[in-house]
Amino acid sequence: MLKEKGLKVTNQRLLVLEVLAEHRDQHMTAEDIYDLVKEDYPEIGLATIYRTLQLLLKMQLVDRINLDDGCVRYEIGDLFEGEIKHHHHHLICKTCGRVFPFRDDLLDGLERHIEQATGFHVLDHELKFYGQCRECMKKENNGCV
Amino acid sequence: MLKEKGLKVTNQRLLVLEVLAEHRDQHMTAEDIYDLVKEDYPEIGLATIYRTLQLLLKMQLVDRINLDDGCVRYEIGDLFEGEIKHHHHHLICKTCGRVFPFRDDLLDGLERHIEQATGFHVLDHELKFYGQCRECMKKENNGCV
DNA sequence: TTCATTGCAAATTATTTGCATTTGA
DNA sequence: TCAAATGCAAATAATTTGCAATGAA
Numbered sequence: 224m225l226k227e228k229g230l231k232v233t234n235q236r237l238l239v240l241e242v243l244a245e246h247r248d249q250h251m252t253a254e255d256i257y258d259l260v261k262e263d264y265p266e267i268g269l270a271t272i273y274r275t276l277q278l279l280l281k282m283q284l285v286d287r288i289n290l291d292d293g294c295v296r297y298e299i300g301d302l303f304e305g306e307i308k309h310h311h312h313h314l315i316c317k318t319c320g321r322v323f324p325f326r327d328d329l330l331d332g333l334e335r336h337i338e339q340a341t342g343f344h345v346l347d348h349e350l351k352f353y354g355q356c357r358e359c360m361k362k363e364n365n366g367c368v
Numbered sequence: 369m370l371k372e373k374g375l376k377v378t379n380q381r382l383l384v385l386e387v388l389a390e391h392r393d394q395h396m397t398a399e400d401i402y403d404l405v406k407e408d409y410p411e412i413g414l415a416t417i418y419r420t421l422q423l424l425l426k427m428q429l430v431d432r433i434n435l436d437d438g439c440v441r442y443e444i445g446d447l448f449e450g451e452i453k454h455h456h457h458h459l460i461c462k463t464c465g466r467v468f469p470f471r472d473d474l475l476d477g478l479e480r481h482i483e484q485a486t487g488f489h490v491l492d493h494e495l496k497f498y499g500q501c502r503e504c505m506k507k508e509n510n511g512c513v
Numbered sequence: 514t515t516c517a518t519t520g521c522a523a524a525t526t527a528t529t530t531g532c533a534t535t536t537g538a
Numbered sequence: 539t540c541a542a543a544t545g546c547a548a549a550t551a552a553t554t555t556g557c558a559a560t561g562a563a
Contacts, residue, residue: 229517230518231516231517231518231524233518233519235516235518235519236518266520267519268519268520268521269521270519270520270521270522271518271519271520274518274519275519349528
């Protein structure tokens with residue numbers, strides 16, 4: 224494990240990672256993770272979940288997304304899956320609230336353009352699309368809304 | 369004013385808009401706005417600020433951005449400035465924390481691509497770039513960090 | 514052993530809500 | 539006049555923190 228940087232490998236940390244890995248692309252709140260980890264480890268505290276998530280975030284093992292619904296959500300990082308850091312973005316349906324992942328490398332050109340135009344050195348980006356998913360579009364048309 | 373939709377034009381609402389217009393591109397928290405409005409209207413309550421911001425958000429007169437620093441921020445909407453809705457995005461410096469606006473229409477092609485590929489109907493998007501601004505890059509090089 | 518980590522409870526902070534009062538149309 | 543809007547204080551809810559106890563190295 225990457226934790227051999229002076230950090231301890233605890234059961235709690237492993238379980239948080241495990242739960243996130245088992246729920247890839249699911250955008251879980253700290254509370255969600257807490258409930259699932261508790262099934263295997265009932266004595267865990269919510270504060271530990273928060274502290275672990277902060278740590279994993281700093282280590283780039285998890286990503287954080289904010290769907291503007293009042294709580295921050297976490298998902299396992301893409302680099303966990305392969306070697307190259309592939310980004311993915313989110314399509315958020317304003318009607319049903321579901322979130323769809325969208326793989327993409329199309330922003331690289333835009334990043335280079337920004338660096339040239341402004342001198343800002345881009346390290347990372349986050350992109351969200353808001354709209355309506357196919358199912359909700361269909362429903363709305365059937366219902367003639 | 370657009371408020372002729374059954375809504376009342378109150379001093380409080382005008383002042384919130386005014387403060388936002390005077391601080392274009394400044395990403396203010398509700399608290400920031402509260403303090404500034406209080407100068408002209410000391411009896412205003414923070415709850416009114418929140419309620420007004422929600423209203424203006426729904427009316428698309430203000431935009432909301434989240435810089436992941438624990439509080440939501442607001443800025444006056446772009447469509448307030450012209451006719452066509454021009455989007456702008458944010459370059460966020462991880463070193464000094466400053467936020468730079470970045471005008472862009474380059475995502476339109478990407479939106480069309482998404483609609484074709486996934487059937488998701490895109491209505492809006494939000495894009496944030498994280499990195500290091502020119503000044504912080506310079507400082508870091510001078511200091512040989 | 515020993516310091517990082519944990520669990521718990523209390524603290525903090527942003528935002529929302531209930532309600533009596535005020536005010537714009 | 540009268541519903542909509544406001545101010546205040548109390549309520550909520552997510553997250554953080556202090557501290558004594560625990561556990562991995």
